[in-house]
Amino acid sequence: MRALLPVLLIAATATAHATTTPADAPxxxxxxxxxxxxxxxxxxxxxxxHMCIGKVASDDVLAHPDSTLSNCRDQQWSKDAYYTYYxxxxxxxxxxxxxxxxxxxxxxxxxxxxxxxxxxxxxDGVTQAKAEIDGRRLAPCRGGLPEGKFLIKGKDGVGNLNLxxxxxx
Numbered sequence: 001m002r003a004l005l006p007v008l009l010i011a012a013t014a015t016a017h018a019t020t021t022p023a024d025a026p027x028x029x030x031x032x033x034x035x036x037x038x039x040x041x042x043x044x045x046x047x048x049x050h051m052c053i054g055k056v057a058s059d060d061v062l063a064h065p066d067s068t069l070s071n072c073r074d075q076q077w078s079k080d081a082y083y084t085y086y087x088x089x090x091x092x093x094x095x096x097x098x099x100x101x102x103x104x105x106x107x108x109x110x111x112x113x114x115x116x117x118x119x120x121x122x123x124d125g126v127t128q129a130k131a132e133i134d135g136r137r138l139a140p141c142r143g144g145l146p147e148g149k150f151l152i153k154g155k156d157g158v159g160n161l162n163l164x165x166x167x168x169x
Contacts, residue, residue: 020078026107027059040130054147095119
């Protein structure tokens, strides 16, 4: 019986950590966020943008400028001891896309996610796409920045978002 006890404890611990429980969608802390997105495993093609997250009741953590997905349904968030998971079925250019993602981080100051999208039928010859998304809160939003809009340096009059108003003598 004594030899069986450690085995049972290990099995119970492993089962507890492997079980996911339903969760609410994570909401980032308000402020200026630096977001990096790119194809999974290909850091050379990473796109960066900023976003001012306001004090809103909901926040789309998966939003990024090049998203081809729309009308997502059956959205489910869940958690285990280490990760936050997302699963949804969306429309994408006449196809059905199944999105599965796994995130780490606290969503208050940072997070990192791996997103896999499977298309049926294929979209532009692609049946599965993998991407990584990384977010880091930089500071409170500077006055005058629009909330929830993608802020890409050099586009739409966006300059250096990390600087406050210039000092004038």
